[in-house]
Amino acid sequence: MATSNDSASDSRQGWAQISLGHLFGIRIGLHVSVLIIFALIVSSLGGGMFPQWHPDWSAAVRWSSAIIAAALFLASLLAHELSHAVTARRLGIGIRGITLFLFGGVAEMESEARTPRDEFLVAAAGPLASFVLAIVFSFLTGVLEPGFEPSGAPADFATLGVAATITLWLSMVNFVLAVFNLIPGFPLDGGRLFRALLWWKTGDVVQATRQAAAVGRFAGWVMIFWGVWRAVHGDTVNGLWLVFIGWFLQRLAVMSAAQILMERSLKGLSIDAIMRTHFEHVPTELPLNTFIDDFLLRSSQLVWPVTRDGQDVGVMTLERLHNVVPTDRAHTTVADAMQPIAEVVTLPAGTPAQEALHRLAEHATPMPVIRDGRVVGLIHQADVLKWLALHHGPAETV
Ligand SMILES: [Zn+2]
Numbered sequence: 001m002a003t004s005n006d007s008a009s010d011s012r013q014g015w016a017q018i019s020l021g022h023l024f025g026i027r028i029g030l031h032v033s034v035l036i037i038f039a040l041i042v043s044s045l046g047g048g049m050f051p052q053w054h055p056d057w058s059a060a061v062r063w064s065s066a067i068i069a070a071a072l073f074l075a076s077l078l079a080h081e082l083s084h085a086v087t088a089r090r091l092g093i094g095i096r097g098i099t100l101f102l103f104g105g106v107a108e109m110e111s112e113a114r115t116p117r118d119e120f121l122v123a124a125a126g127p128l129a130s131f132v133l134a135i136v137f138s139f140l141t142g143v144l145e146p147g148f149e150p151s152g153a154p155a156d157f158a159t160l161g162v163a164a165t166i167t168l169w170l171s172m173v174n175f176v177l178a179v180f181n182l183i184p185g186f187p188l189d190g191g192r193l194f195r196a197l198l199w200w201k202t203g204d205v206v207q208a209t210r211q212a213a214a215v216g217r218f219a220g221w222v223m224i225f226w227g228v229w230r231a232v233h234g235d236t237v238n239g240l241w242l243v244f245i246g247w248f249l250q251r252l253a254v255m256s257a258a259q260i261l262m263e264r265s266l267k268g269l270s271i272d273a274i275m276r277t278h279f280e281h282v283p284t285e286l287p288l289n290t291f292i293d294d295f296l297l298r299s300s301q302l303v304w305p306v307t308r309d310g311q312d313v314g315v316m317t318l319e320r321l322h323n324v325v326p327t328d329r330a331h332t333t334v335a336d337a338m339q340p341i342a343e344v345v346t347l348p349a350g351t352p353a354q355e356a357l358h359r360l361a362e363h364a365t366p367m368p369v370i371r372d373g374r375v376v377g378l379i380h381q382a383d384v385l386k387w388l389a390l391h392h393g394p395a396e397t398v
Pocket residue numbers: 001002003080081084126127181189
């Protein structure tokens with residue numbers, strides 16, 4: 001459905017991701033939400049469309065063909081994303097992998113296209129693959145059922161065999177997939193094509209992103225109003241579905257444009273320029289009670305590097321205190337409660353701010369910045385946001 005240059009992609013490989021291995025050297029992942037879509041398709045085909053087309057089919061035939069059709073649909077979706085990914089890689093854009101999720105798929109790109117031409121080609125590759133699949137499945141239907149010419153009446157479909165029914169449905173659904181993705185609302189493929197054209201015409205990628213996102217929001221709102229109109233006129237289920245997709249689209253337009261613009265403005269910035277360098281260390285032999293009274297309660301610092309003989313050997317935080325019974329705190333030292341440095345998630349000095357922002361979003365706690373084995377700074381999510389506010393105003397919107 002879309003491409004993403006979200007460098008947090010690695011973090012999305014949590015419990016909700018099922019890995020399907022590699023294809024053409026590209027990692028393929030499945031988000032658990034795909035199972036919802038799979039179940040929806042199987043139930044709507046096996047419980048609605050196929051019985052309508054083939055009243056004579058047994059339940060076993062109906063449901064097994066629904067499962068096969070739904071699986072082939074997911075494969076079609078994957079082909080769409082692979083097409084984006086392979087094109088991007090051929091143009092020198094690194095690809096982390098592909099993830100299929102509830103609303104389709106995402107090809108995770110390591111960087112943005114360098115030229116409007118590249119952006120255009122990568123965006124066009126997906127819908128093109130879907131169109132090709134629509135033609136191939138339509139051709140297969142013709143081979144399986146020579147002379148089949150639907151007039152649109154469900155009775156026509158009754159003459160189709162199982163295989164031809166599945167290929168016919170797949171040709172239709174791939175066609176819809178291609179057309180839907182060509183809606184000119186960013187970040188859909190159509191929106192990316194639109195952005196590439198604006199970018200090519202004006203040379204200004206930031207302005208192009210804003211305008212494409214505005215069209216994306218507009219497309220979303222059109223869909224919402226259309227859905228409401230249909231719901232009011234009796235078509236409740238399809239109407240609400242449109243409202244839902246429209247709302248999702250317009251949110252996605254705002255969020256992805258904001259993300260792209262933010263990442264763009266952080267480009268080239270290292271955390272060394274924004275990390276906190278005014279902070280205190282605590283020695284290993286410090287009693288916990290003293291740590292609490294003289295450090296924890298007296299400062300806004302949240303993470304303290306712990307030193308022994310001039311070496312940073314761990315970090316101390318409020319959370320680590322929970323490992324020690326309060327009555328023991330008088331005769332326990334920081335060394336007993338700290339997190340050893342080897343277990344601490346840290347960032348090396350010089351880490352790009354973009355990457356740090358993603359890592360910080362995952363961990364929600366400030367991270368120590370390490371250079372030559374020493375903690376040289378602490379970085380908070382707020383530090384990145386502070387820099388953005390300093391350079392772009394407090395609430396830059398699309
Ligand atoms: Zn796409």
